Amino acid sequence: MTHDYLLEIGLEDMPAHVVTPSLAQFKTKTAAFLKENHLTFGAITSFATPRRLALLVHDLADKQADTEEDVKGPAKKIAQDAEGNWSKAAIGFTRGQGMTVDDITFREIKGVEYVYLHKAVAGKQAAAILPGLIDVVKSLTFPTRMKWGNYDFEYIRPIHWLVSLLDDQVVPMQLLDIKAGRTTQGHRFLGKAVELTAATAYEDALAAQFVIVDPAKRKQTIADQINAIAKANDWTIDLDADLLEEVTNLVEWPTAFAGKFDPQYLAIPEAVLITSMKDNQRYFYARDAAGKMVNAFIGVRNGNSDHLEGVIAGNVKVLTARLEDAAFFYNEDKKKTIDQFVERLKSVSFHDKIGSMYDKMGRTTTIAGLLADQLNLSDADKQHLLRAASIYKFDLVSAMVGEFAELQGVMGEEYARLAGEDPAVATAIREHYMPISADGALPATTVGTLLALADKLESLMSFFAVDLIPSGSNDPYALRRQAYGIVRIIAAHDWSFDVTALQRAAVAALTENDQLAGLDYQHNQTALADFMRDRVSQYLGGQDVRHDILDAVVASRDVNLAAMLDAAKLLTKHADDADFKATMEALGRVVRIADKNPVNAAIATDLFENSTEKALNDAVGAIKADYTVAPTENNYQALRSLTPVITDYFTETMIMADDEAVKNNRLAQLSVLANMIHQFGDVTAVIVK
Incomplete structure (x- = not known):
C-alpha cells in the first residue's frame, strides 16, 4: 500500500531570486530524509509561488520494511559464570536490545563462543516518521534571513501556515506557533483560504483560488500570453530567460498586458530603454518586424484582467517618470566632453589606500602598453588601446551612470561614439568589464580584451600592494572574479601571460613614469602569484582535469x-x-x-x-x-x-x-x-x- 504526502510551507512573499533554488533545496533534503529513514517513494512533484514552497510525494510506502538482524554480544565466558548464571554484562546487553536473556543463543567464532540475539524489527509507520520533516523545513538555508515576533528563529520570510497531509489525514508537526493542518491560502486578493480534502487535491484546489502552483505551468502561461499580445500587434518579443524566470516567481495568477509610452523617448539609447523596462520595471520590450524598438512594453500583473486599463495606465506613468529622468540625464551628459569627465575622475576615489580613479587609469594605460608590446599589436590597435585605457572610466561620473549604475561601460561606449572616438575605442570601454560573472561572456575584440586584462591586473596588483587580499569568503572587491576572468581570457586566446614577469615589468614602467604614488607593488608579489595559481586550479577543476595533473601544472616555477x-x-x-x-x-x-x-x-x-x-x-x-x-x-x-x-x-x-x-x-x-x-x-x- 502506498500513499501521497503533501508538505507546504506558507510564507510572506519571498524575493524572486530565492524561490527556485529554495524549492530545489527543499526537494533534495526531503528526498534525503525519506531515504535515510528507509521509506521508499516514487516521484516528488515540486510546487512554488512567491508565497509558498510545496512538495507532493507520490507512492510513499505505508511503512518501513521489516528487518531482521543478528546482533553479536560478549563472549560466553563473560556472559555466564561457572554455574551458568547470567552476568550483568549479558543482562545489560539483552536489555539494551529490547530483549531478554531467554532470547540468547551462542555461536562459535574461531574457537570462542559468543552471545547472539536474533532481532526481528518491525518497520515504523510512515505517519510516525513524517513529523520529523519539520527538521528539514527548519534546515533550509537562504542568502538572507530575518526574525519576526519575539522569536529567535530566522527564515527567509515569516512563516504563516503549514500543510502536512498524508492522503486525507493531517500529519502533526509544529514550527514556532504554527501547527500543520490542511488549510492553505489562495491568492492574496482574488482567492481565499481552502480546506484540502486530500494531498492530491492541492493543485486543483489552489487553481480554483487563483493560484497556479506549478512554476513550469505558470511560466508557460506567461509566455503564451506574451506571445499572443506580440502576435496581435505584429511585435517581436525577446523572451529573456532570466526575466521570464523572475516574473514567474513574482506572481501567482499571471495576466500579461501591453502598454505604450511616448515615442519621443525612443531617442534615448536602447540600452537605457531596456534597462528602464527590463531591469527596473520587469517589463519585456518590443521590436517591430524590422527589428526596430517600438514605444511599447509588456508587463505581467499578479491578478486577473479586472480593471486592467487602470493597471496599464499606472505602469505607463511609472515608466514615463523613469524615462523622463533618463532623457534629462542623457541630454545633460551630452553637453560635456570626455576630457571634462576624465578631469572629474581626479577627485573620485578608487580606494582611499590606493588613490583616485584617474590614477588607476594611468597605471592601467602603462600596463596596457606592456601587453601591446608583448603581443606585437599593430600600431593602430596599440593607439586605440592606449586611448581607451586613458579614458575608459569616464562614464562613472556621468549623470546617467549615477542613476543607472548597471549601465557603466555601456554608456561609456555610447558617449565615446557620440564624441567621435574610434569604434574600437568605444567598444573596448564597454568590454573592459567583461566577464562580469564567473561564466559571463568574454570581450570580443582584441583591444577590449587587452584593456580588460590590464584593468584587472592593475586592480589585483594595487589591492595586494596595500594588503587588501581576499580571505575565506571575504572578497569585497571581487578580486577572485577578476583573477578568474583573466584566466578565462588567457585560456580563450592562449596568450603568454607570465604574472610574475608582468609584475616586474609593470613595476619598472610605473617607476619610470612616476606612477607609484607611494604604493609598493613589489609587496605581496608572491601572494598574488599564488592567488593566480589558485584561479588556474579552479578553472582546470571545472574542465574535469585530473587532480594530480592539476596539482602538477600549477606548481610550475613560472606563473605563466x-x-x-x-x-x-x-x-x-x-x-x-x-x-x-x-x-x-x-x-x-x-x-x-x-x-x-x-x-x-x-x-x-x-x-x-x-x-x-x-x-x-x-x-x-x-x-x-x-x-x-x-x-x-x-x-x-x-x-x-x-x-x-x-x-x-x-x-x-x-x-x-x-x-x-x-x-x-x-x-x-x-x-x-x-x-x-x-x-x-x-x-x-x-x-x-
Missing part, C-alpha cells in the same frame, strides 16, 4: 597562465598512453634529483665515464634546438623520446660519485634537463600506476 593551461591539456591528452607511466617516472626521477641538488654549470664532456652520459647529453642537445619556451605537443614528444635514454642513464650511472667533479657534472647534466621538464610543472605530482 597559458603555459599551465597548455601543460594540463597535454598531460591529460597523453595520460592514457601506454608509455605515460614510464615517461612520467623517468622525467620525475630526473626532477627529484636535480631539484634537490641543483648545479648551474657548463657540462664537461671530458668528465663522462660511460656511454650513457654521452647518449643523454647528445639526446638532450638534439631536442634543445627545437624546444620552445612554452609547452607544446612537440616538446612533450621530445621529452617522451628521452625515456629509454634516461632509463639507461640511471641504470649505468651513479649520480653521487665519489669524485666531486664527476658528481657535479652529472648533476649539471640533470639540471639542464630538469629545467626543460619544469615547463610542464612538477611532474613528480602526477600519479601513475
Whole structure:
C-alpha cells in the first residue's frame, strides 16, 4: 500500500531570486530524509509561488520494511559464570536490545563462543516518521534571513501556515506557533483560504483560488500570453530567460498586458530603454518586424484582467517618470566632453589606500602598453588601446551612470561614439568589464580584451600592494572574479601571460613614469602569484582535469597562465598512453634529483665515464634546438623520446660519485634537463600506476 504526502510551507512573499533554488533545496533534503529513514517513494512533484514552497510525494510506502538482524554480544565466558548464571554484562546487553536473556543463543567464532540475539524489527509507520520533516523545513538555508515576533528563529520570510497531509489525514508537526493542518491560502486578493480534502487535491484546489502552483505551468502561461499580445500587434518579443524566470516567481495568477509610452523617448539609447523596462520595471520590450524598438512594453500583473486599463495606465506613468529622468540625464551628459569627465575622475576615489580613479587609469594605460608590446599589436590597435585605457572610466561620473549604475561601460561606449572616438575605442570601454560573472561572456575584440586584462591586473596588483587580499569568503572587491576572468581570457586566446614577469615589468614602467604614488607593488608579489595559481586550479577543476595533473601544472616555477593551461591539456591528452607511466617516472626521477641538488654549470664532456652520459647529453642537445619556451605537443614528444635514454642513464650511472667533479657534472647534466621538464610543472605530482 502506498500513499501521497503533501508538505507546504506558507510564507510572506519571498524575493524572486530565492524561490527556485529554495524549492530545489527543499526537494533534495526531503528526498534525503525519506531515504535515510528507509521509506521508499516514487516521484516528488515540486510546487512554488512567491508565497509558498510545496512538495507532493507520490507512492510513499505505508511503512518501513521489516528487518531482521543478528546482533553479536560478549563472549560466553563473560556472559555466564561457572554455574551458568547470567552476568550483568549479558543482562545489560539483552536489555539494551529490547530483549531478554531467554532470547540468547551462542555461536562459535574461531574457537570462542559468543552471545547472539536474533532481532526481528518491525518497520515504523510512515505517519510516525513524517513529523520529523519539520527538521528539514527548519534546515533550509537562504542568502538572507530575518526574525519576526519575539522569536529567535530566522527564515527567509515569516512563516504563516503549514500543510502536512498524508492522503486525507493531517500529519502533526509544529514550527514556532504554527501547527500543520490542511488549510492553505489562495491568492492574496482574488482567492481565499481552502480546506484540502486530500494531498492530491492541492493543485486543483489552489487553481480554483487563483493560484497556479506549478512554476513550469505558470511560466508557460506567461509566455503564451506574451506571445499572443506580440502576435496581435505584429511585435517581436525577446523572451529573456532570466526575466521570464523572475516574473514567474513574482506572481501567482499571471495576466500579461501591453502598454505604450511616448515615442519621443525612443531617442534615448536602447540600452537605457531596456534597462528602464527590463531591469527596473520587469517589463519585456518590443521590436517591430524590422527589428526596430517600438514605444511599447509588456508587463505581467499578479491578478486577473479586472480593471486592467487602470493597471496599464499606472505602469505607463511609472515608466514615463523613469524615462523622463533618463532623457534629462542623457541630454545633460551630452553637453560635456570626455576630457571634462576624465578631469572629474581626479577627485573620485578608487580606494582611499590606493588613490583616485584617474590614477588607476594611468597605471592601467602603462600596463596596457606592456601587453601591446608583448603581443606585437599593430600600431593602430596599440593607439586605440592606449586611448581607451586613458579614458575608459569616464562614464562613472556621468549623470546617467549615477542613476543607472548597471549601465557603466555601456554608456561609456555610447558617449565615446557620440564624441567621435574610434569604434574600437568605444567598444573596448564597454568590454573592459567583461566577464562580469564567473561564466559571463568574454570581450570580443582584441583591444577590449587587452584593456580588460590590464584593468584587472592593475586592480589585483594595487589591492595586494596595500594588503587588501581576499580571505575565506571575504572578497569585497571581487578580486577572485577578476583573477578568474583573466584566466578565462588567457585560456580563450592562449596568450603568454607570465604574472610574475608582468609584475616586474609593470613595476619598472610605473617607476619610470612616476606612477607609484607611494604604493609598493613589489609587496605581496608572491601572494598574488599564488592567488593566480589558485584561479588556474579552479578553472582546470571545472574542465574535469585530473587532480594530480592539476596539482602538477600549477606548481610550475613560472606563473605563466597559458603555459599551465597548455601543460594540463597535454598531460591529460597523453595520460592514457601506454608509455605515460614510464615517461612520467623517468622525467620525475630526473626532477627529484636535480631539484634537490641543483648545479648551474657548463657540462664537461671530458668528465663522462660511460656511454650513457654521452647518449643523454647528445639526446638532450638534439631536442634543445627545437624546444620552445612554452609547452607544446612537440616538446612533450621530445621529452617522451628521452625515456629509454634516461632509463639507461640511471641504470649505468651513479649520480653521487665519489669524485666531486664527476658528481657535479652529472648533476649539471640533470639540471639542464630538469629545467626543460619544469615547463610542464612538477611532474613528480602526477600519479601513475
